[in-house]
Amino acid sequence: MPDAADGAEGTEASDEEFADASPGLAGLERTMHSVAVFSECSYEFVEAIMLHVRKILLHAGKVLVSEDTDAPKSMYAVLWGTLDVYRMGQKIGSLSNGQVLGEGLLVGIFDRWTTTVVARNSCMVCEVPQTALSEALLDHPEESEYFKSLADYFGLRAEEWAQHGSSEMRLALRRPAALRQVSEDFLAALEAGLVSHLYFAGDVIHTEGQEDPPLAFLFDGDVSVEAAGRAVRREEVPSMDMRFLMEGETTTGRGSTAITDSEAGAGSPTAKSRRSSASGRRLSQARRPSVDTGEFNSSLMAASNRARAEAMMAEATAGGPEPGFTAQSLPEAAVFGEEAFLGLIPSASVTVRVCKMSEVRLLYRSAFDQILERFPADREWLQRFQLDAKQAFPFHDFRDHPICQHVDLSKEFFDFLSRHVEQRMFFPGDHILPDNLNQFVPSSILSPTLNISCAAVNVGHVRLQTMHDQPLLPYGHLSSGDILGPGSILPGSWFWSGAEVQALQLCCLTVLHRGIIARALEEHPREREKVVPLLVLEHQQQSNPRSTVTQVKSYRQERVAKILRERSIFSNTSQEFLAEILNFGTVRVFMPGDRIIQQGAEGNSMFILSVGMAEVVKESLEEYAGILLRNLHFIGGLTYGSVFGELVMLGVQSKRTASIIASSTCCTWEVASVAEGSTLEL
Structure with missing residues (x-):
């Protein structure tokens, strides 16, 4: 990669050069009208933007933008050619025809470039400077209000982070288990090495099977986590409360149900409609029960189990550069890809798909390794996370799953399940919640026994905690306070019945989501004819034990x-x-x-x-x-x-x-x- 000081921004292409070297005006129009940041804008507005764009011709080796600089405040669309993207001197990706960079700087969400972009060959890009956006907004009040709402919302979010101190966003970087106890200086260096990225609805952050994915931090937005093309859980930051109403009711009317926390999205609201979500986050955090609230029946926990659990957590976090942080004590954020990032699995186990405009920070392995070399104490500490991959995430065929015990199912069916599990890691003290899709539907229409997801504990021990008189079906012999170790199966019914499972050590879990079972039934008709009647029968018995069983x-x-x-x-x-x-x-x-x-x-x-x-x-x-x-x-x-x-x-x-x-x-x-x-x- 050439030194940024030796490179040149490029030369502005004349109309003749533009017409001779590219698809011309039609290609520019197609590119500009497909830019995601303008998806809510009118055709006329995009045409007005095009009157102020600048076409730049780049020769091989020329630098378009340089990392850690605050100019230019522009967005670029690649019309033709290929550009390489670097961070800290290491190539992390490339851009080609129709791809865009710099949307966050154009609309004022980000204040600096976090990558260096260099032309690999002769390229032509279209530059949209902030001045072009400002001039076009003067004559388009609807778009002006839309972009103002974006600025207002992200401004409020920035103020919220600032209210808790300059280190609040850095503290959120501790959400991956491997970073919970690293030194503050190492964490600050990682923060400086992050790549800022603005994603839009439909964009993909990680793809199932992707090798060497970056560690992704969701600081604002809404994503769907998918396996085999099926949504298996959802993450939203800041989280939003949900209210369930029957037809005709209002939020102040009689009969409306209680507010519950939600991890699910509802379409793609505009930025203006999301501006008050910051206060909702603080309130929802205050409502969340913690392990020691007294709501759980601690009287059922034997004193020996309690002492054993405390000793396990103390031992698991001893000797770290910093005290251990539980996920519940950290600022709200979501992290994806840690298991593949650490090399414990060969590729990402899930796809992370964006549901609405989302602010994400990416940590690439090349930058991580480069920074780690400067912190030998942290490098030594992180060796504890270099687990044996076959022990951390072994092969599971799930033949002992309850729905598989009463019918004869094919090897191909079990192979499908095994290929599409989610691998997850939890730090001591974290609450384990493998399946959260039930949090955005009324509990009245869901019976806990209908959740056929399950999680296998591969490494570490976990502790169960239940509400009063709540049975731990289908394992009735277990009670609140019991400790389970490697080889244990955590049924999805526990999490829908109000039970909590807490990691006592570094825990590695293999999660089989119910959505993957559904996908396997779609792919295997013979198994579908056997399993679906059992699931329907279970639902009928739960909803009305006296009802006549419907023949499927x-x-x-x-x-x-x-x-x-x-x-x-x-x-x-x-x-x-x-x-x-x-x-x-x-x-x-x-x-x-x-x-x-x-x-x-x-x-x-x-x-x-x-x-x-x-x-x-x-x-x-x-x-x-x-x-x-x-x-x-x-x-x-x-x-x-x-x-x-x-x-x-x-x-x-x-x-x-x-x-x-x-x-x-x-x-x-x-x-x-x-x-x-x-x-x-x-």
């Missing part, structure tokens, strides 16, 4: 066609039209609490419910008593034969107007986008 029939296309003819807008369509729908259909399986459809999401498919029940909800954001709340308004229920999402599939609507949440195990027939020339094209 096998999937046949003629059954789906019959539903369409009898219960939807397709009732009078031709046989040929119905045949086309069946040809484009796929069986989908959803577990209780899963969102079959997300309000506000784009889509091109419809669903036919053939097994189970689901709830229709409308979601909205509302400021109440100084706190930003996410409201779920329950509109009604769906049962066998319901058809939903057809207006989006037919192009009548562009986005989903409501969310559909499974309240039991559901099987649907999803009809996705159609092929060109199909009879379904309207």
